Amino acid sequence: MNRTRTAHARTNRNFDRSGAPRNAKGHRNRQPARGEFALPKTVTPPLPAVEAFADLAMPAPLLATLGREGVTAPFPIQAATLPNSLAGRDVLGRGRTGSGKTLAFGLPVLARTAGRRAEPRRPLALILVPTRELAQQVTDSLTPYARSVRLRLATVVGGMSIGRQAGALRAGAEVVIATPGRLKDLIDRGDCRLTDVDVTVLDEADQMTDMGFMPQVTALLDQVRPAGQRMLFSATLDRNVDLLVRRYLTDPVVHSVDPSAGAVTTMEHHVLHVHDTDKHRATTEIAARDGRVIMFLDTKHAVDRLTKHLLNSGVRAAALHGGRSQPQRTRTLAQFKDGHVTVLVATNVAARGIHVDSLDLVVNVDPPSDHKDYLHRGGRTARAGESGSVVTLVTPGQRRGMTRLLALAGISPRITPVRSGEAELSRITGSQAPSGIPVVITAPVVERPRRTSSPSGDRQGRPVGPRTRRRTQRRPGTNSAA
Numbered sequence: 146m147n148r149t150r151t152a153h154a155r156t157n158r159n160f161d162r163s164g165a166p167r168n169a170k171g172h173r174n175r176q177p178a179r180g181e182f183a184l185p186k187t188v189t190p191p192l193p194a195v196e197a198f199a200d201l202a203m204p205a206p207l208l209a210t211l212g213r214e215g216v217t218a219p220f221p222i223q224a225a226t227l228p229n230s231l232a233g234r235d236v237l238g239r240g241r242t243g244s245g246k247t248l249a250f251g252l253p254v255l256a257r258t259a260g261r262r263a264e265p266r267r268p269l270a271l272i273l274v275p276t277r278e279l280a281q282q283v284t285d286s287l288t289p290y291a292r293s294v295r296l297r298l299a300t301v302v303g304g305m306s307i308g309r310q311a312g313a314l315r316a317g318a319e320v321v322i323a324t325p326g327r328l329k330d331l332i333d334r335g336d337c338r339l340t341d342v343d344v345t346v347l348d349e350a351d352q353m354t355d356m357g358f359m360p361q362v363t364a365l366l367d368q369v370r371p372a373g374q375r376m377l378f379s380a381t382l383d384r385n386v387d388l389l390v391r392r393y394l395t396d397p398v399v400h401s402v403d404p405s406a407g408a409v410t411t412m413e414h415h416v417l418h419v420h421d422t423d424k425h426r427a428t429t430e431i432a433a434r435d436g437r438v439i440m441f442l443d444t445k446h447a448v449d450r451l452t453k454h455l456l457n458s459g460v461r462a463a464a465l466h467g468g469r470s471q472p473q474r475t476r477t478l479a480q481f482k483d484g485h486v487t488v489l490v491a492t493n494v495a496a497r498g499i500h501v502d503s504l505d506l507v508v509n510v511d512p513p514s515d516h517k518d519y520l521h522r523g524g525r526t527a528r529a530g531e532s533g534s535v536v537t538l539v540t541p542g543q544r545r546g547m548t549r550l551l552a553l554a555g556i557s558p559r560i561t562p563v564r565s566g567e568a569e570l571s572r573i574t575g576s577q578a579p580s581g582i583p584v585v586i587t588a589p590v591v592e593r594p595r596r597t598s599s600p601s602g603d604r605q606g607r608p609v610g611p612r613t614r615r616r617t618q619r620r621p622g623t624n625s626a627a
Contacts, residue, residue, distance in 0.1 A: 191398040192228035195219065201227055203256045206293035214289060220245030223252075225400040226376075231256055235394040236376040239401040246378045250346045251287045257344055257374070258319050259294040266314050266337055268299070268321040270344040271369060273328070273362065275352040276494065277302040277471055278478065280322050283348065287320075296320055301337075303327045304471030311336040325353065325361035332368070342369040347377045347389065351517065354385035366393050380521065412523065413534040414558035415573055416547060421540045425454075426565040427576070428510050428538065432460045432488045434575035437481065437504055439489045441522050443511040451510070452490045459580035462488040486586060493518055501525065506574065509537040512546070516553035536574055 195201055198211050198219060211217075219227065222240035230236045230253035240246050254270045263269050274280045284300045291298050299318035301310050303326055310327070314337050321328070321337070331337040345366065347353065353362055366375075366389075375394050379386055390397065419427050432438065432455050442448050445466040455462035463477045463486040474494075480486040482501055493513075507526045513519045519537075526533025537558075539547050551558060563570040570576045 189234075189396055189398075191225075191234075191400070192232060194221075194224040195228055196224065202231055203252065204259050204294055207252060207256060207259075207290055210290050210293040216248070220249075222246055222400065223249045226250075226398070227252060229398040230374075230376055233257065233374050235374060235397040236378075237390055237394060237397045237399045238376070238378045240378070240380065246348065247283055247286045250348065250376050250378055251283070251290065253376070254320060254344050254346060255287065255290055255294055255296055258296055261319065263297070263317045263319045264341070265317050266335075267341040268314070268318055268337070268339070269341055270320045270346075271328075271339065271342045271365075272320065272322045272346040272348060273325060273353070273365065274322065274348045275324065275356055275358065277304055277324060278474070278494070279349060280324055281475070283322050287322075291320065298322060301327050301331060302471070304474075307331065307334075325358045325365060328365060329361055332365075339365065339368040340370065343373040345369050345373060345375050347375075347379075350377050350379045350386050350389060352521075354389070355517070359385065359388075362389070363392070380524065412526065412532070414523070414551075414556050415534060415536045416539050416551070416558045416560045417536060417570070417573070418544070418560065418562040419538050419540060420564070421542075423565050424510075424538055424540060427563065427570060428508075429455065429458055429460070429579055430565050430570065430576035431508055431536070431574045432462060433458070433577050433579035434506070435577075436506070436575060437484070437487050437489070437501065438506045438508055439491060439501075439504065439522075439525050440508045440510050441491055441493070441513070443492070443514075445492060447511065448490050448492055455488060455490070455579075456586070457583045459582045459584055460488055461486050461584055461586060462490055463586055465489055465491040465494060467492065467494050480586065493522070505533045507533070507535045508574070509535070512537050512539060512543055513550070516550050519550060519554050519556075534573070 196218070198208055198216070201208075222238055223245050226236050226238050226249050230250065236250075238246065238249060240249070250272070254272065258270045261269055272283060274283060280300055280302045284298055288298060296319045297317060299310065299313040299321050301314075301321055301323035303324060307327070307330060311331060311334065314321070314331065328337065332339070347362065350362075353359070375397075377386070377389060377394060377397075417427075428440070428451070432440065440451070442451060445468045448464045448466050452462045452464040463480060465474055465477050469477070477486065477489070481489045504526050507523055509519070509522060513522060519535075523535040526535065537547065561569060561573065563573070565576075566578075
């Protein structure tokens with residue numbers, strides 16, 4: 146209790162009630178103006194960037210896995226940050242989505258944790274992300290590298306079985322990839338403790354603060370080892386991120402190496418002026434194009450309504466929003482990535498954490514309300530040096546607001562008046578008339594392995610008594626996704 150009271154008093158001395166840092170005399174430091182980000186003053190100079198992964202002090206299995214995965218040269222954000230993060234420095238990195246941030250923080254997490262073994266419920270490294278989709282993408286990206294150095298990953302997100310996630314932590318996991326809310330739930334249940342965490346990463350920190358996760362994030366960061374390494378990566382930097390940097394990063398190395406989505410030379414930006422009465426038809430024709438497209442709308446209801454209309458029009462569409470269960474969302478993304486679905490109709494839940502190879506078109510059916518949302522929606526295309534287009538449909542009443550938003554994003558789009566059925570709409574988006582033949586998107590059939598046991602034995606042929614049989618049978622109303 147005394148230790149808790151002392152820590153609380155120390156927090157009160159260093160920060161005021163709003164969380165703003167105080168200076169040595171106890172006075173509140175000047176805070177940046179609204180929307181301004183003040184880069185911390187770096188005391189120790191950063192290590193120079195590298196040109197090849199082989200120049201880095203990483204375990205040989207990680208270098209071998211990079212070669213097998215076809216990762217031949219580091220992206221700019223990786224080349225700049227890896228020498229410092231591998232040396233244990235705190236790092237603040239800004240890079241647009243699709244710039245290679247996952248390996249920029251993932252490789253040092255694995256390299257600095259390799260050779261250690263976590264106790265049950267006590268992970269050694271933590272990666273915090275804002276959404277389930279991003280957590281799954283980070284897990285998928287890091288799995289082959291973690292396997293090469295024999296580290297166990299645990300993914301902790303909402304919408305999935307908390308019992309299974311607790312079981313993975315009890316079995317021991319060196320690296321936990323988590324959303325803040327579900328990790329807090331597991332800590333409150335006694336299934337996880339962060340006192341052994343030496344390396345902590347905040348990925349897409351700006352979105353976590355925008356989504357209202359700041360209290361949960363700070364509560365979690367207060368539980369990790371105070372002397373541990375912290376890395377904060379974000380596509381944009383603002384005042385909320387500044388607060389996290391000042392409070393939790395010590396003498397950080399700052400790298401801002403990639404342009405925003407609006408400055409990517411392989412990305413085209415189009416604003417299409419449409420009439421209110423023609424917008425629905427123009428949207429349908431764009432969706433019927435050859436090739437995949439993500440269409441963003443503001444609400445779950447609007448997403449479901451457009452998806453139903455497109456399916457009835459003969460377009461292979463699927464909906465993705467926060468009202469869908471995690472298994473549904475995972476299945477929808479898999480169908481979109483393999484081409485079974487050609488149009489992903491989504492809310493902002495798909496604006497981050499989704500990577501689809503060769504996706505060349507993103508359409509804002511509803512213009513975003515924030516310039517950062519625009520940048521992150523657009524970041525689904527033109528990833529890793531590929532080309533792509535971002536198209537926003539703007540009705541007369543939305544033109545003034547859209548002009549202000551694009552100015553904040555630093556984007557000068559091509560503005561074109563269009564109508565459905567016109568050649569100009571087809572030239573920009575590849576639109577065409579839909580077939581009009583309704584389609585049904587079915588879930589993939591997963592074959593279940595046959596049991597090799599006899600009716601009176603288990604899978605190894607051992608006799609099954611009444612108590613064992615009751616334990617192995619599924620309860621009514623449950624399913625395999627629970």
